[in-house]
Amino acid sequence: MAAAVAKADKEQKKKKRKAPSETAAPKAKKQNLGKPRGPTTKKQPVGDTKQAAGAASEVSKPAGNSGPSKENTKRKNQNNTEAVKISKAGSSQQKEKKTAKDSASKKAKEGTSKKPKEGVLSKEVENGNKARSTTARKKKNSNETTAEQDKKTQEKTKLLGKDAGTKAETAAGDKDAKKKNKNGRKSKRRQRTKKDQEAKVVELTPEEAEKKAKLEAKREAKRAEKKKIKNKKNIQKARARKKAKRDPKPQDPSLMYFSNPLEAPIVKTAKKFFKPLLKGKPPFEVNLGPKGQWRVESKLAVRAGKDGIKIGLFLPKSHEILDYENCAVHHPAIDSAISKIRKAANALKVIGYNDETGEGQLRYLKMDVERAKSRVQLTLVWNAASEEAAGPSLKAFLARLKDMPIWHSIWVNFNAASKHVDRILEYDENSWKQYHGEESMIREELASVKLPYQQPRLCFPPTVFRQANLTAFEAIIASLREFVPEDSRVVEFYGGVGTIGLHLADKVQSLHCSDENPNNEKCFNTSCAELPEEIRSKLKYKPGAAATKLKQLKKADVLVVDPPRKGLEAEVLEALTGSDCPDLKTLLYVSCGFPALQRNLAALQASGWKLTHAAGYLLFPGADHLETFCVLNR
Numbered sequence: 001m002a003a004a005v006a007k008a009d010k011e012q013k014k015k016k017r018k019a020p021s022e023t024a025a026p027k028a029k030k031q032n033l034g035k036p037r038g039p040t041t042k043k044q045p046v047g048d049t050k051q052a053a054g055a056a057s058e059v060s061k062p063a064g065n066s067g068p069s070k071e072n073t074k075r076k077n078q079n080n081t082e083a084v085k086i087s088k089a090g091s092s093q094q095k096e097k098k099t100a101k102d103s104a105s106k107k108a109k110e111g112t113s114k115k116p117k118e119g120v121l122s123k124e125v126e127n128g129n130k131a132r133s134t135t136a137r138k139k140k141n142s143n144e145t146t147a148e149q150d151k152k153t154q155e156k157t158k159l160l161g162k163d164a165g166t167k168a169e170t171a172a173g174d175k176d177a178k179k180k181n182k183n184g185r186k187s188k189r190r191q192r193t194k195k196d197q198e199a200k201v202v203e204l205t206p207e208e209a210e211k212k213a214k215l216e217a218k219r220e221a222k223r224a225e226k227k228k229i230k231n232k233k234n235i236q237k238a239r240a241r242k243k244a245k246r247d248p249k250p251q252d253p254s255l256m257y258f259s260n261p262l263e264a265p266i267v268k269t270a271k272k273f274f275k276p277l278l279k280g281k282p283p284f285e286v287n288l289g290p291k292g293q294w295r296v297e298s299k300l301a302v303r304a305g306k307d308g309i310k311i312g313l314f315l316p317k318s319h320e321i322l323d324y325e326n327c328a329v330h331h332p333a334i335d336s337a338i339s340k341i342r343k344a345a346n347a348l349k350v351i352g353y354n355d356e357t358g359e360g361q362l363r364y365l366k367m368d369v370e371r372a373k374s375r376v377q378l379t380l381v382w383n384a385a386s387e388e389a390a391g392p393s394l395k396a397f398l399a400r401l402k403d404m405p406i407w408h409s410i411w412v413n414f415n416a417a418s419k420h421v422d423r424i425l426e427y428d429e430n431s432w433k434q435y436h437g438e439e440s441m442i443r444e445e446l447a448s449v450k451l452p453y454q455q456p457r458l459c460f461p462p463t464v465f466r467q468a469n470l471t472a473f474e475a476i477i478a479s480l481r482e483f484v485p486e487d488s489r490v491v492e493f494y495g496g497v498g499t500i501g502l503h504l505a506d507k508v509q510s511l512h513c514s515d516e517n518p519n520n521e522k523c524f525n526t527s528c529a530e531l532p533e534e535i536r537s538k539l540k541y542k543p544g545a546a547a548t549k550l551k552q553l554k555k556a557d558v559l560v561v562d563p564p565r566k567g568l569e570a571e572v573l574e575a576l577t578g579s580d581c582p583d584l585k586t587l588l589y590v591s592c593g594f595p596a597l598q599r600n601l602a603a604l605q606a607s608g609w610k611l612t613h614a615a616g617y618l619l620f621p622g623a624d625h626l627e628t629f630c631v632l633n634r
Contacts (some may be wrong), residue, residue, distance in 0.1 A: 258622035410439025567596025
């Protein structure tokens with residue numbers, strides 16, 4: 001057995017020393033048994049192949065009668081592997097030989113080459129492995145070179161990343177880096193502070209420790225409160241951004257709930273508030289009048305725009321103007337007036353007011369509609385202290401407007417107040433001037449309020465307050481009349497031109513009306529002079545703030561109040577909750593500011609007043625606003 005193994009090893013070494021051409025060529029010849037298409041070549045000896053095969057067969061034979069050993073099996077597998085390699089090499093040479101033959105045949109046909117000499121293909125076959133090795137080596141070197149170049153390019157790109165990236169990415173990266181550095185510095189500072197504090201730890205007495213703990217608890221509570229407020233503001237901002245994305249176009253704040261005014265948040269709040277207060281009494285109800293074209297009084301801002309003036313309302317919490325063309329709640333005469341004013345102003349290059357610089361000419365428009373004739377009482381709020389300061393531009397503008405038949409009258413209010421003053425009108429007597437129109441006041445009758453005497457004709461110059469929705473306000477007056485006791489002594493604070501008081505004359509023994517606007521007295525007396533003598537003799541008017549007329553309450557049975565949104569003055573509320581007016585038994589409260597009403601009702605009920613009736617009126621359908629009428633008795 002040892003002799004057989006030695007012989008096999010010897011044959012194996014001999015086979016390895018053979019050149020590739022000596023083993024590969026015969027194999028290729030053996031596989032290609034068909035007749036060659038191209039030029040013939042010299043036949044190769046087959047002895048070497050047989051010899052290799054014989055060596056392999058001898059190795060695979062068992063020695064003697066014993067079974068195959070592990071060494072014989074291993075050698076057998078090696079010989080088989082070598083045979084497969086020889087076969088694959090021959091196959092590759094066969095393909096190269098065929099390619100060379102086809103190329104030679106093509107050249108022969110084209111006449112561009114001569115018939116190859118014998119032995120050419122043989123040499124190519126013999127050098128096949130060598131050529132393949134060279135090609136593979138070149139390909140490998142090329143791949144390595146490409147990989148190195150890619151690697152260098154990537155490194156260069158990384159080094160030049162800031163220059164190669166966009167400006168926004170670079171800025172964002174710098175910002176993040178600065179933020180990290182800043183946070184890192186803060187963290188280190190905190191650590192140093194903490195270490196210093198730990199180093200300065202001194203044993204405290206129980207009292208000092210308790211005091212320190214309380215102080216720390218207060219600080220922690222403050223920090224928590226600040227964080228809560230900050231989070232709340234962030235949530236509100238996020239909601240506002242989401243809403244802006246959903247509604248990219250700015251929305252008229254007076255039309256937010258126009259599709260269903262009864263769904264306004266203030267309506268739900270009011271119902272919830274009055275439910276426990278009216279137990280055992282008629283429930284709180286909300287009254288809705290006409291939704292469209294109800295506004296007969298409008299104050300609109302005028303601001304400078306890119307293509308001329310902008311006329312409209314301010315968007316919530318901003319100085320941005322929602323430019324009006326047509327509005328669903330405006331009386332048609334107001335929309336027509338806006339169009340005519342815009343056209344004339346742009347033609348004459350009238351400049352709208354600028355909130356930032358305080359410059360410009362036209363600041364606001366105030367328009368009141370005479371319902372019977374659909375004419376407009378126009379007030380131009382001009383950014384000047386006087387007619388002389390306004391200059392020729394105002395005169396040219398007035399000359400362009402006055403010939404239009406839409407106007408009841410045209411007025412100018414000179415208002416040169418600072419840009420930091422929110423007041424729309426200047427109420428000084430010398431600040432008003434009428435430039436057009438024979439009549440100075442609009443006359444209105446509240447026809448839906450049924451009276452046993454002649455209907456008062458209310459007077460409304462531009463210098464006084466007027467309800468924007470007179471039609472809906474008539475319903476409040478009609479309801480209020482039902483709660484006025486017969487032959488009662490009535491005092492009315494915040495009475496305006498007598499819009500409420502002049503419609504109570506048949507039910508009162510006397511009525512004293514007052515208001516802080518001095519222009520109201522003339523209006524009240526003008527309306528009162530047209531009434532019958534028996535009615536006129538009951539009515540009196542004295543101008544002045546409510547806080548200055550408290551003495552009248554000592555001889556009154558009923559008090560009627562219609563205060564501004566801030567509610568009752570502190571002096572008035574103190575008088576009503578005290579004991580200075582013992583005869584006063586009924587309080588009729590008309591409110592246009594619901595939060596103020598809630599505060600006032602809480603104070604009045606705590607002093608003994610009882611709420612017996614409450615109702616809501618949507619005077620501004622579409623807006624989140626509610627007018628409330630309450631009856632209190634004691």
